Amino acid sequence: MNTVSSKAQAVRPGRPRSQERRLAVLHAAAELALEDAAAPTMDAIATRAGVSRTTLYKWWPSPSAVLLEGLLEHFHESIELDDALPVREALTGQVDALVHLLRDTAAGTLLRGLMAASSSDRTVGEAMLDTWLRPRREHAVHHLHRGIADGSLRAGTDVEIVTDALFAPVYHRLVWGHAPLEDDLAERICDLVWSGIAAP
Amino acid sequence: MNTVSSKAQAVRPGRPRSQERRLAVLHAAAELALEDAAAPTMDAIATRAGVSRTTLYKWWPSPSAVLLEGLLEHFHESIELDDALPVREALTGQVDALVHLLRDTAAGTLLRGLMAASSSDRTVGEAMLDTWLRPRREHAVHHLHRGIADGSLRAGTDVEIVTDALFAPVYHRLVWGHAPLEDDLAERICDLVWSGIAAP
Amino acid sequence: MNTVSSKAQAVRPGRPRSQERRLAVLHAAAELALEDAAAPTMDAIATRAGVSRTTLYKWWPSPSAVLLEGLLEHFHESIELDDALPVREALTGQVDALVHLLRDTAAGTLLRGLMAASSSDRTVGEAMLDTWLRPRREHAVHHLHRGIADGSLRAGTDVEIVTDALFAPVYHRLVWGHAPLEDDLAERICDLVWSGIAAP
Amino acid sequence: MNTVSSKAQAVRPGRPRSQERRLAVLHAAAELALEDAAAPTMDAIATRAGVSRTTLYKWWPSPSAVLLEGLLEHFHESIELDDALPVREALTGQVDALVHLLRDTAAGTLLRGLMAASSSDRTVGEAMLDTWLRPRREHAVHHLHRGIADGSLRAGTDVEIVTDALFAPVYHRLVWGHAPLEDDLAERICDLVWSGIAAP
DNA sequence: GTCTAAACGAGACGGTACGTCGTGTCTTCGG
DNA sequence: CCGAAGACACGACGTACCGTCTCGTTTAGAC
Known part of the structure; x- marks a missing residue:
């Protein structure tokens, strides 16, 4: 060597x-x-x-x-994929982690500032997409595909829209502040979404 | 007199x-x-x-x-309440109008800039909430309550979360730009949400 | 009538x-x-x-x-000519009145401000000359001529310079502030000037 | 070292x-x-x-x-003390130099502007006193003391007033503009003052 | 132990936008 | 016609932050 x-x-x-x-x-x-x-x-x-x-x-x-x-x-927490978990738990857990990250740590404030900056600085927006949002989305997408494969989710599930529906409300509340990031927020979002994607 | x-x-x-x-x-x-x-x-x-x-x-x-x-x-379009329309059409129409407004007119760009400004200027954020977001949310809430009343929606529907789920994905895509505001976006969102709230 | x-x-x-x-x-x-x-x-x-x-x-x-x-x-005090007074007393009195006017009343501050303004505004300077300085100078000149006529002052007295020498030190101290306007200032100025103009 | x-x-x-x-x-x-x-x-x-x-x-x-x-x-001309010169020549020369400086160079205009500014800005006034007026006055005072010492001037000469009488008329004419700064102005002022301070 | 090249600190400088103040003009109404 | 109230244009003010620059001074590692 x-x-x-x-x-x-x-x-x-x-x-x-x-x-x-x-x-x-x-x-x-x-x-x-x-x-x-x-x-x-x-x-x-x-x-x-x-x-x-x-x-x-x-x-x-x-x-x-x-x-x-x-x-x-500071917030590169591993976001490990745990395929042993049931799909629903995995996804709820991910949304819940996001809620707490944005509410209880510096990440929320930092993200708001960065989102603001991204509106005028193209490179910031792209960097954020690549390093922050997309990895998390792919994560969710992976679990959704797993669910479809194992039959717990409907075959024709609109993966992209479901991912948006899961995460968007959290960021939305962070940005607009029209309602707080409550403890049960993740649970309520997933409840709603699940009725639309769970296999009959 | x-x-x-x-x-x-x-x-x-x-x-x-x-x-x-x-x-x-x-x-x-x-x-x-x-x-x-x-x-x-x-x-x-x-x-x-x-x-x-x-x-x-x-x-x-x-x-x-x-x-x-x-x-x-420039964008004070009346957003009239039309209770004659079925609830689903009313809501889908509202989301669809938002999609086109943000994509096809100046409103999208202006809103992004304003959302950025609101992160540093408290007053801007509040003004936007009061004059932009809340009126539209209340509008949706009204239709949801109408749906619950006429039996087309489930009794226990989580109105707040549903409203978030309907609109948040649109703003989310506007801000992050991870996916375009497609023509059928409103339809797809409503499809997903409806399965969760339609009376069985 | x-x-x-x-x-x-x-x-x-x-x-x-x-x-x-x-x-x-x-x-x-x-x-x-x-x-x-x-x-x-x-x-x-x-x-x-x-x-x-x-x-x-x-x-x-x-x-x-x-x-x-x-x-x-406010300061149009009559400045009457009193030809009964001996020339020296008349002049000393005039200088002394100026000293007290500039020091003890608003006139000093006002004059400073006006002199400043006159440096940029031509009309102010001319108005001040006509309404303030020249009347007072003519007054002094009158007394000086009287002194020459009655033989108490030298025949060839340089009237203009004497007038300057009498008043200039007072304004000079007002503007530069290098020394105060003392009570005996008029007396000291006149003492000095008199040796140069009194008939031998 | x-x-x-x-x-x-x-x-x-x-x-x-x-x-x-x-x-x-x-x-x-x-x-x-x-x-x-x-x-x-x-x-x-x-x-x-x-x-x-x-x-x-x-x-x-x-x-x-x-x-x-x-x-x-621009106008820091040395103003050297030349004790070889007779006192009267030294002083006349100094006044004459001032007359020409204020009349023939930029210094006159600049000084007027600065004197105006000094009326509203305390620091300007003090800076002008320290860097412009006082050095010149001390210069004159030095010569006057020399004259007293060598017997050419009277013992009780009022040095401060004499200095004022020498310079004030020059600045006075600059500011008020009631009479021009003539070529023989310095000579005429010194003539007048001298009668009052020359040893008998 | 030098040598060297980059990192680093300090601060001058040009530039853009900010928000404020004072002036002087204009417009509308009421006495 | 006088006067009050206030909108408006203009120009200068002094400040803040940006990004660049030009010095001089470390400092790790190669020779």
């Missing part, structure tokens, strides 16, 4: 990037976003993190980019 | 507000928002409308406020 | 100008100038005087004009 | 201030003041100097501050 990393990470010359600073920045950004319930400024992030503005701009193109990375850093 | 006009419109002293200018501003704001797909600046609105910045600030506290009023001005 | 004023003042039609308002404005302007030690704004004057801005602009072209009229209104 | 430069000029971190820009600003400010005979706006200065408004505000708090520094930059 050779001494060069098999991961082929070319050992670049010069001073290596400081991981402490990177984390300090992500932490500071999240902190500020929570305090102000608004996208923090680059300057504020830099000051809070004890890092120079130059460094920030070197690694992130915009405040949203920092926030997005912070969000992923 | 008194001599005072029954309309009782107190004649306010001073030069009356110019309606032409007001409309010019709302028009300009909407126009700019569509062109740039982003919230226009006060300065840009003023220039386009041929109005001074001072006047803008006199009547609206922020670009979002202008945009919101512009949105309502 | 007829009822029409012999002064031939054409009785103009319509509502006559309100003298109460005029005085209220002059008063308010002076008051504000003193409080802020700066030229008041038209708006502030109007508010304080309980008068509308429209009225202000109808009668005065600028804040300085109001201030100037206020200054003249 | 240490290796550190004896000049001990601490090398300050960060990008050093651009001297070209600083001078361009001062130049532009003076230029504009002369053209318009009025205090230029920050915006005009910035545009003319090819510098951003932000930079202006970073270094100067107000238009007046720029103007003052510009004035000092």
Whole structure:
């Protein structure tokens, strides 16, 4: 076995990037976003993190980019697929986890800020789709297909719409705030959806 | 009967507000928002409308406020209640109207911008709730209650959740852009929901 | 005797100008100038005087004009010529009166403000020259000529320079503030000047 | 002996201030003041100097501050003390230099503008006192004391008043404009004053 | 132990938009 | 015609944040 990393990470010359600073920045950004319930400024992030503005701009193109990375850093909970669980439990569990994540942790506020940013910054929107929404949707889709395969769900189930129906109400309440994210929200959503997809 | 006009419109002293200018501003704001797909600046609105910045600030506290009023001005379609229609048609029609409004007119872009603004500006969020979302929700709720009353819907129907399930997917797609607002979107959503609420 | 004023003042039609308002404005302007030690704004004057801005602009072209009229209104003390007094006493008295006027009354502050305004507004400067400075200078010149005539002053006395030397130090201290306007200032100035102009 | 430069000029971190820009600003400010005979706006200065408004505000708090520094930059003629000269010549020369400076160069206009500004902005007035008036007065006072010491002036000479009498008429004519700054003005003022202070 | 190249800190700078203030004009009504 | 009330245009103000730049100073790892 050779001494060069098999991961082929070319050992670049010069001073290596400081991981402490990177984390300090992500932490500071999240902190500020929570305090102000608004996208923090680059300057504020830099000051809070004890890092120079130059460094920030070197690694992130915009405040949203920092926030997005912070969000992923802190909430990358594995979302493991557990095919042993009945389909309904698996899906309800996923929606319930989302409700609590958005309500009880920083993720909710961060997501709202990022969704706002995505309306003006195309790249943010796409990054969020790729790293946040789509993985979760695919997860749900997987379970729905499993249900169809094992006969617990109707054959012609409209998988895309069902996925929307499961998750959209949660994000909807987060964004508009017309009703709270209640503890039984996931349960109520799934109750409704199930009548429409459960095999007769 | 008194001599005072029954309309009782107190004649306010001073030069009356110019309606032409007001409309010019709302028009300009909407126009700019569509062109740039982003919230226009006060300065840009003023220039386009041929109005001074001072006047803008006199009547609206922020670009979002202008945009919101512009949105309502242009899309105040009556949303009349038509209790003659079967409940399902009424609701499907409402969702379908929303889909087309958001996809085919300026409303979609404007709404996205406003939703972004509402994440940092509390007042915008509340104004949107009061003038946009809640009236439409109450509308749906009315039809749902009508359905329960006439026996076409189950007695225990979870009205709030059903309303969310009907509308949320539409806004969700608008915001995230993970899938288009298709022509049959309303139909598919209602199909799914109906199985869960139709009286057996 | 007829009822029409012999002064031939054409009785103009319509509502006559309100003298109460005029005085209220002059008063308010002076008051504000003193409080802020700066030229008041038209708006502030109007508010304080309980008068509308429209009225202000109808009668005065600028804040300085109001201030100037206020200054003249309040400080038009007669400056009578008293040829019975010895020349030196007359002049010393005039300088001393100026010192106290500028130091102990509103006039000092008002004058500073007006002098500032005159640097950008030509008309103010000329109005001040005509209504304030020149009358006082002519006064002094009169006494100097009297002194030359009665033999108490030298024949070749440079009247213009002497007048400057008498008054300039007072205004100079007012404007620059490098030294106070002391009680004996007039006396000291006159002492110095007298040695240069008294007949030997 | 240490290796550190004896000049001990601490090398300050960060990008050093651009001297070209600083001078361009001062130049532009003076230029504009002369053209318009009025205090230029920050915006005009910035545009003319090819510098951003932000930079202006970073270094100067107000238009007046720029103007003052510009004035000092351009008219810092050495005003050296020449004790070899007879006292009278020294003083006459100083007054004469002032007359020509105010009449023939930009200094006159600039000074008028600054004196106007000083009436509303305390800091400007004090800066002008410290950097402009007092140095010149101390200069004159020095010569007067020299005259007293060498017996050419009377023992009890009122130095402060004499200094006022020498300079005030010049500034007075500049501000009020009731008479021009003639070529022989300095001579005439000194003639008058001298009779009052020359030793008998 | 140097050497070197990149990371990093500090801060100047240009630029855009912000929201405010003061001026002066205009419009509508009432005395 | 006087006057009040207030809409409006214009121009300057001072601030905030953005993103770029230009210095000087670390600092890990290669030689």
